[in-house]
Amino acid sequence: MVARSRAFLDRKGIAEARLDAELLVAHALGLDRLHLFLELDRPVVEEEVARARDLLVRRGKGEPTAYLVGEREFYGRPFRVGPGVLVPRPESELLVDLARERGEAAPPDRILDVGTGSGCLAISLALAFPAAEVDAVDISEAALAFALDNARLHGVEERVHLHVGDGLAAVPSATRYGLAVSNPPYVDPADEALDPGVRAFEPAEALFAPAGHPDYWVERLRSEVVPRLVPGGSLLIELGYDQAARLAAWKDEPGFRVWPDLAGIERVLEITTPARAT
Numbered sequence: 322m323v324a325r326s327r328a329f330l331d332r333k334g335i336a337e338a339r340l341d342a343e344l345l346v347a348h349a350l351g352l353d354r355l356h357l358f359l360e361l362d363r364p365v366v367e368e369e370v371a372r373a374r375d376l377l378v379r380r381g382k383g384e385p386t387a388y389l390v391g392e393r394e395f396y397g398r399p400f401r402v403g404p405g406v407l408v409p410r411p412e413s414e415l416l417v418d419l420a421r422e423r424g425e426a427a428p429p430d431r432i433l434d435v436g437t438g439s440g441c442l443a444i445s446l447a448l449a450f451p452a453a454e455v456d457a458v459d460i461s462e463a464a465l466a467f468a469l470d471n472a473r474l475h476g477v478e479e480r481v482h483l484h485v486g487d488g489l490a491a492v493p494s495a496t497r498y499g500l501a502v503s504n505p506p507y508v509d510p511a512d513e514a515l516d517p518g519v520r521a522f523e524p525a526e527a528l529f530a531p532a533g534h535p536d537y538w539v540e541r542l543r544s545e546v547v548p549r550l551v552p553g554g555s556l557l558i559e560l561g562y563d564q565a566a567r568l569a570a571w572k573d574e575p576g577f578r579v580w581p582d583l584a585g586i587e588r589v590l591e592i593t594t595p596a597r598a599t
């Protein structure tokens with residue numbers, strides 16, 4: 322069944338046909354991927370075949386696998402997702418790695434995540450820094466419903482404070498942060514390289530920068546968030562694959578640094594405020 326499912330998704334032009342076929346068939350059979358292979362000889366009933374067929378047809382039309390199975394792994398943990406929230410991407414794990422490194426010597430008391438979506442960054446950081454309080458903001462109530470669900474799933478709902486609002490509007494203006502992260506909407510709406518399934522199914526407010534203003538969020542986060550950092554604090558912003566080149570003029574400014582991801586793409590802009598003089 323897995324081989325035929327994979328062949329079907331291949332014909333539909335799905336890039337990760339094998340992985341998606343395994344995840345969808347496992348989901349239809351009520352198994353995880355490992356048990357799919359351990360139970361290869363298990364008889365399959367007609368109802369399960371029909372369920373798998375429905376999922377594969379929907380995937381073939383572009384619906385994200387993570388929506389179809391209801392979750393996606395991020396930083397080694399499951400996060401619940403569905404229509405209305407961005408599916409966490411592996412490249413965003415670099416934000417968590419860098420934030421953890423920054424907080425190694427002096428763990429931050431308070432962390433900010435702007436555009437939290439599923440809460441994958443805020444929750445991963447709450448787990449990495451067990452004494453920290455985390456403010457997680459998003460303009461989308463639908464996304465925040467998933468973030469709340471995920472905070473409960475991972476037992477950090479007491480320390481991850483969810484705020485609905487535009488940018489920092491909903492967080493108290495006196496709060497200062499040792500660490501801030503953001504994976505803002507940075508896709509150019511005119512980008513023809515964007516997967517049509519992503520464009521059709523994932524929320525536009527999570528994907529797209531304002532038309533004609535691709536660096537809107539970098540500029541906005543720089544002016545709104547940097548003044549909220551404690552001395553020596555860091556803001557880490559995820560960048561689109563072609564964004565760092567446009568920010569070249571900033572790279573030599575003190576406190577600015579760009580970090581590559583595993584594919585060598587300049588992926589994260591870090592802005593660090595000067596440490597307090599001793």
Ligand SMILES: C[S@@+](CC[C@H](N)C(=O)[O-])C[C@H]1O[C@@H](n2cnc3c(N)ncnc32)[C@H](O)[C@@H]1O
Nearest residue numbers: 409436437438459460461487488504505526527
């Ligand atoms: C690229 S998604 C990132 C989601 C999640 N942090 C992740 O890495 O998977 C951007 C998020 O920013 C939110 N967003 C868009 N405009 C916003 C605004 N003006 N203020 C706050 N959040 C906003 C979207 O709803 C979306 O959840």
